[in-house]
Amino acid sequence: MLDSLTQFMIRYALLTVLLVFFLSACKQDKKESTTTTATQTPEKLPIASLTKLAGKIGDSLAVHLSEAVSDLKISIDGTASTGFRQQKDTLRIKANAPKTGWHQLIVSGLNAQKTAFADTLAFELYSDITPASVGFTVLQTYPHEKSSFTQGLEFYKGDLYEGTGQNGQSKLMKVDLKTGKPIQSRPIDAQYFGEGITIVNDKIYQLTWTSGVCFQYTMDFTPVTTFNYHTQGWGLTHRDTTLIMSDGSNKLYFLTSTFQKTAEIAVYDDKGPVVNLNELEYANGYVYANIWQTNRIAQIDPATGKVTGYLDITKIIPPTINATEDVLNGIAYQPQERLFYITGKNWPTLFKVRVSPSAKSSVVAGL
Numbered sequence: 370m371l372d373s374l375t376q377f378m379i380r381y382a383l384l385t386v387l388l389v390f391f392l393s394a395c396k397q398d399k400k401e402s403t404t405t406t407a408t409q410t411p412e413k414l415p416i417a418s419l420t421k422l423a424g425k426i427g428d429s430l431a432v433h434l435s436e437a438v439s440d441l442k443i444s445i446d447g448t449a450s451t452g453f454r455q456q457k458d459t460l461r462i463k464a465n466a467p468k469t470g471w472h473q474l475i476v477s478g479l480n481a482q483k484t485a486f487a488d489t490l491a492f493e494l495y496s497d498i499t500p501a502s503v504g505f506t507v508l509q510t511y512p513h514e515k516s517s518f519t520q521g522l523e524f525y526k527g528d529l530y531e532g533t534g535q536n537g538q539s540k541l542m543k544v545d546l547k548t549g550k551p552i553q554s555r556p557i558d559a560q561y562f563g564e565g566i567t568i569v570n571d572k573i574y575q576l577t578w579t580s581g582v583c584f585q586y587t588m589d590f591t592p593v594t595t596f597n598y599h600t601q602g603w604g605l606t607h608r609d610t611t612l613i614m615s616d617g618s619n620k621l622y623f624l625t626s627t628f629q630k631t632a633e634i635a636v637y638d639d640k641g642p643v644v645n646l647n648e649l650e651y652a653n654g655y656v657y658a659n660i661w662q663t664n665r666i667a668q669i670d671p672a673t674g675k676v677t678g679y680l681d682i683t684k685i686i687p688p689t690i691n692a693t694e695d696v697l698n699g700i701a702y703q704p705q706e707r708l709f710y711i712t713g714k715n716w717p718t719l720f721k722v723r724v725s726p727s728a729k730s731s732v733v734a735g736l
């Protein structure tokens with residue numbers, strides 16, 4: 370019979386052996402587990418990569434393939450395309466998207482180990498059109514209030530409306546064309562910097578620059594409601610009942626009359642994105658956009674984002690203005706006359722012009 374001390378020592382030794390065995394097994398499990406995980410999820414490097422991220426619509430995009438692949442498929446913006454061919458380690462893809470801007474490209478297939486892969490890439494498309502030099506002729510000039518920091522200009526039912534900017538000086542005005550003086554004027558609270566205006570179905574919309582608020586008024590300038598948006602507010606116009614807004618980038622946003630976004634385009638010419646799109650006017654199928662701090666108005670195809678032409682108004686810039694601050698900004702189409710009216714921030718003059726589709730810019734002698 371073993372004494373109690375010996376029994377205790379034997380039990381202790383057995384427990385120690387069991388504990389060591391158990392810990393060792395755990396360690397082994399962990400090691401095996403780590404090894405298994407590493408084998409199942411090796412680091413994945415993309416097989417397909419674009420050699421150049423930008424090109425023009427219709428260009429051939431070159432995609433480099435880092436290993437031998439088979440069963441290749443491509444899709445552009447979610448639509449399968451057969452417009453590609455493989456030359457050794459290069460895939461040449463026809464960039465046939467109808468719109469300018471960024472597009473998604475997915476290259477999928479089987480890799481060298483016959484395992485499925487899918488790589489998502491992005492490419493930027495410039496316009497394939499060289500913008501025309503859009504000619505114009507000045508037919509008449511009218512006075513314009515030098516105190517008006519013009520941000521929006523629009524005709525509605527034969528009357529001229531203007532929205533102006535600067536905190537503490539922003540207004541909505543109905544303007545007498547002959548004198549340039551306001552017939553009706555409503556100031557905006559000093560916390561807001563007024564921006565583009567447009568009028569749809571007897572409702573006036575006026576953007577603010579950085580407040581994310583658009584005011585809506587009746588035709589007698591009584592505030593009705595406000596709408597919110599998540600970009601800056603620069604220019605505003607409309608096509609039928611669809612509002613079209615710019616935010617200083619190269620984007621144009623298409624909105625319902627209650628500011629729900631339905632679409633957007635990115636504006637490009639053949640050299641790249643055209644940023645600083647400011648005051649807008651929709652007329653005859655095009656969006657005309659003043660480009661901030663330039664003497665140019667872009668003529669934009671709203672279906673594709675392509676700039677189809679530029680109006681260069683350098684020759685009619687009033688000589689007395691501060692050319693840095695008082696830039697071109699104000700374009701309104703008068704549908705009964707089929708003529709445009711152009712002005713700028715704090716300019717003394719409003720120009721009535723006929724825009725021609727192709728001729729070189731010209732001005733009436735003596736202006």
Ligand SMILES: [Ca+2]
Pocket residue numbers: 521522523605606648649650699700701
């Ligand atoms: Ca306008």
